[in-house]
Amino acid sequence: MRENIEQRACDLAVYIIDNQSTVRAAAKEFGVSKSTVHKDLSERLPHYNRALYLQVKAVLEQNKAERHIRGGMATRKKYRGE
16 A cells, blocks of 8 residues: 555656646546645655655646636636637
């Protein structure tokens, strides 16, 4: 069971780094909840693979800084009927 969680955390990190994706997109791709993705990446991954954690942390910080822009684009799309 432990290896499975460790592998999932590493796979999630690699997916987010390679695709520059959001936590929500990664959760959907792997069939887990957003909470699970956050816990795997923020609490478990630093113990297993510190270098990978630092890379994924940079992507997540960038996503956090840009989330207000994505929200505005989604609202615009919604009201334009696209």
